[in-house]
Amino acid sequence: MKAYFNDHFINNPELKLHVADLSMQRGYAIFDFLRTIKNVPLFLNDHLDRFYHSATAMHLSVKQSREELTGIIHQLIEQNEIPEAGIRIMLTGGYSADSYNPAEPNLIITCNPVKTATKEDFEKGYSVITYEHQRELPHIKSISYLTAVWLQPLLKQKKVNDVLYYNQQSITEFPRCNVFIVTKDGQLVTPVNNMLKGITRKHVLELAAEFIPVKERNITVDELMNAAEVFLTATTKKIIPVVKINDTIISNGKPGPVTAQLYRQFLVLEQSLI
Amino acid sequence: MKAYFNDHFINNPELKLHVADLSMQRGYAIFDFLRTIKNVPLFLNDHLDRFYHSATAMHLSVKQSREELTGIIHQLIEQNEIPEAGIRIMLTGGYSADSYNPAEPNLIITCNPVKTATKEDFEKGYSVITYEHQRELPHIKSISYLTAVWLQPLLKQKKVNDVLYYNQQSITEFPRCNVFIVTKDGQLVTPVNNMLKGITRKHVLELAAEFIPVKERNITVDELMNAAEVFLTATTKKIIPVVKINDTIISNGKPGPVTAQLYRQFLVLEQSLI
Numbered sequence: 001m002k003a004y005f006n007d008h009f010i011n012n013p014e015l016k017l018h019v020a021d022l023s024m025q026r027g028y029a030i031f032d033f034l035r036t037i038k039n040v041p042l043f044l045n046d047h048l049d050r051f052y053h054s055a056t057a058m059h060l061s062v063k064q065s066r067e068e069l070t071g072i073i074h075q076l077i078e079q080n081e082i083p084e085a086g087i088r089i090m091l092t093g094g095y096s097a098d099s100y101n102p103a104e105p106n107l108i109i110t111c112n113p114v115k116t117a118t119k120e121d122f123e124k125g126y127s128v129i130t131y132e133h134q135r136e137l138p139h140i141k142s143i144s145y146l147t148a149v150w151l152q153p154l155l156k157q158k159k160v161n162d163v164l165y166y167n168q169q170s171i172t173e174f175p176r177c178n179v180f181i182v183t184k185d186g187q188l189v190t191p192v193n194n195m196l197k198g199i200t201r202k203h204v205l206e207l208a209a210e211f212i213p214v215k216e217r218n219i220t221v222d223e224l225m226n227a228a229e230v231f232l233t234a235t236t237k238k239i240i241p242v243v244k245i246n247d248t249i250i251s252n253g254k255p256g257p258v259t260a261q262l263y264r265q266f267l268v269l270e271q272s273l274i
Numbered sequence: 275m276k277a278y279f280n281d282h283f284i285n286n287p288e289l290k291l292h293v294a295d296l297s298m299q300r301g302y303a304i305f306d307f308l309r310t311i312k313n314v315p316l317f318l319n320d321h322l323d324r325f326y327h328s329a330t331a332m333h334l335s336v337k338q339s340r341e342e343l344t345g346i347i348h349q350l351i352e353q354n355e356i357p358e359a360g361i362r363i364m365l366t367g368g369y370s371a372d373s374y375n376p377a378e379p380n381l382i383i384t385c386n387p388v389k390t391a392t393k394e395d396f397e398k399g400y401s402v403i404t405y406e407h408q409r410e411l412p413h414i415k416s417i418s419y420l421t422a423v424w425l426q427p428l429l430k431q432k433k434v435n436d437v438l439y440y441n442q443q444s445i446t447e448f449p450r451c452n453v454f455i456v457t458k459d460g461q462l463v464t465p466v467n468n469m470l471k472g473i474t475r476k477h478v479l480e481l482a483a484e485f486i487p488v489k490e491r492n493i494t495v496d497e498l499m500n501a502a503e504v505f506l507t508a509t510t511k512k513i514i515p516v517v518k519i520n521d522t523i524i525s526n527g528k529p530g531p532v533t534a535q536l537y538r539q540f541l542v543l544e545q546s547l548i
Contacts, residue, residue: 015292016293019290019364021298023298024298026417026422027297027301027303027416027418027420028419028420028423028424029301058424059424092298100419101423137424142301143299144418144420145300146410146411149300149374149376150302150332152374152376
């Protein structure tokens with residue numbers, strides 16, 4: 001596999017950073033992640049918007065212009081020829097002289113085969129637990145997943161698929177996915193504060209606005225537990241119904257009608273792009 | 275400079291990890307940091323205690339026994355022959371197959387020249403600001419310093435040396451240092467919750483217990499601002515008086531008598547070890 005490192009293409013196994021890089025010294029780096037189908041990068045502009053936003057918010061500068069980065073990503077996709085690939089664009093704090101203050105960033109772009117959620121994953125849905133936690137600087141897509149990874153043994157022990165964070169009684173997000181609820185009076189609602197705005201979330205909001213009232217606002221844990229439908233969105237997971245939260249079965253344990261409609265429409269949108 | 279990587283000594287410039295390591299994918303790694311003087315590692319046992327504690331708490335296993343790690347560190351110090359060195363022992367989440375669940379950890383030990391605080395730094399003291407923030411999993415010495423590094427431009431703009439975190443009106447710690455206050459009725463107090471217990475903190479508590487009442491308990495921001503003396507402790511900074519917090523001058527802007535006595539005694543303790 002080919003990858004890109006700062007200013008040149010490189011073979012993936014050579015993609016190494018010295019441990020002095022601020023990503024390893026202080027966990028200081030941002031990234032973004034998108035998918036390709038048949039060599040078409042999905043929602044590339046949205047992901048580049050967010051990548052440049054994360055970089056600016058983290059006080060890191062990107063040498064490449066948007067046009068240059070777009071060209072590099074297209075070349076990388078063509079060189080690798082992977083039917084379904086995940087592109088990870090990462091920018092680190094660089095080789096810091098004092099192991100603390102950011103230096104010239106290191107840019108790394110990788111292109112690897114990616115597994116996405118299947119129709120079976122959709123039908124089965126997710127069991128999740130809630131957990132009180134607030135991600136640091138949540139509007140930035142940083143590499144900070146300490147609590148998420150640390151919780152993995154607990155999730156395995158509880159035999160659940162993922163963990164939904166809440167902050168003072170308001171749900172925020174999954175470590176790598178956004179959350180939506182359909183209320184019993186037929187509104188689609190999704191959190192807007194203390195979370196990262198996903199690209200799939202954005203397109204689901206646009207699709208939903210055509211056929212259901214949509215609101216971005218705080219959602220309490222109580223409201224979540226009493227929702228008619230709950231689902232999550234993410235780049236590789238697309239849309240997955242949440243059918244169990246802690247010990248509560250949601251939507252009779254099956255994908256609800258609004259979730260199913262959005263899923264069908266999202267697959268159509270995806271196909272329209274390739 | 276020589277370093278150590280998993281199971282062998284290596285030249286420092288070769289100390290590189292592939293970007294697939296979980297430290298770069300998800301900020302998942304722990305470390306510890308100690309100093310040497312004249313090839314003597316200071317408080318090595320305390321640092322190893324904490325290193326193994328951090329590893330266990332992060333669900334990461336250390337292949338080397340305590341005796342083996344001690345031997346490796348002594349060999350590394352002898353091979354490098356640096357008058358005052360900083361030893362960084364780091365353990366990462368390893369090359370994770372799914373970029374999320376920890377794999378076999380990578381162990382990296384580096385030995386580099388280190389700058390420590392001088393008598394002039396002590397005399398001058400630190401200006402700091404307070405900031406509401408809680409570090410994730412604070413009892414683990416992880417590489418998670420996102421907010422700390424992100425705040426650097428603000429600290430430069432405000433012309434202060436560091437930032438003191440508080441969590442719901444109780445002060446906790448600096449990003450890399452512990453905090454102590456001397457109350458106006460002559461007690462030495464330091465936080466005990468939601469923070470990392472430093473090795474210098476431990477020895478200062480032991481030294482102080484000989485001549486002043488000592489308590490580990492929560493300290494409110496109000497209590498901090500009304501303290502007779504405030505100081506911080508850390509491996510490279512030893513003891514530094516805090517002489518200004520936000521816009522408030524502490525202890526007339528000079529090192530207080532308790533701080534000065536502890537500083538003298540700490541230097542004596544240090545000399546007694548080499």
